[in-house]
Amino acid sequence: MRSHINALVLNAADDASVRPVTQPELNYDLPSSEDEPFNFTAEFAVQAPPEVAEWAGLEVPAPEPTSPTSWSSASSMVLRASVAELCPGRVTARRRTATS
Numbered sequence: 001m002r003s004h005i006n007a008l009v010l011n012a013a014d015d016a017s018v019r020p021v022t023q024p025e026l027n028y029d030l031p032s033s034e035d036e037p038f039n040f041t042a043e044f045a046v047q048a049p050p051e052v053a054e055w056a057g058l059e060v061p062a063p064e065p066t067s068p069t070s071w072s073s074a075s076s077m078v079l080r081a082s083v084a085e086l087c088p089g090r091v092t093a094r095r096r097t098a099t100s
Helices: 002-015 069-083
Strands: 025-028 040-043
Touching (some): 002 025, 002 040
Antiparallel strands (some): 025 040
8 A cells, every 4th residue: 555655646746846855754544434535645855946056147159150161152053953043144125115
């Protein structure tokens, strides 16, 4: 019986997001009939929440990102080939008249 109650207590502690640091001290009385509910209490010490240091104003230098030139030129060639071919062309303009 004690092992079943301990399992219930540990599941409840997990649901409550607390971590027991001692074995639960169990208090219970067996019901006098099947119609009565079974009740118990469990007391245990829990791990204290961690104290977080003050990080306001902390500055961490970050290196400038770099990439090899061959990567960017290769990427642009793949993009150009998949979208359209860029080539010099000749543009001619036609003058519009009222009849054309």
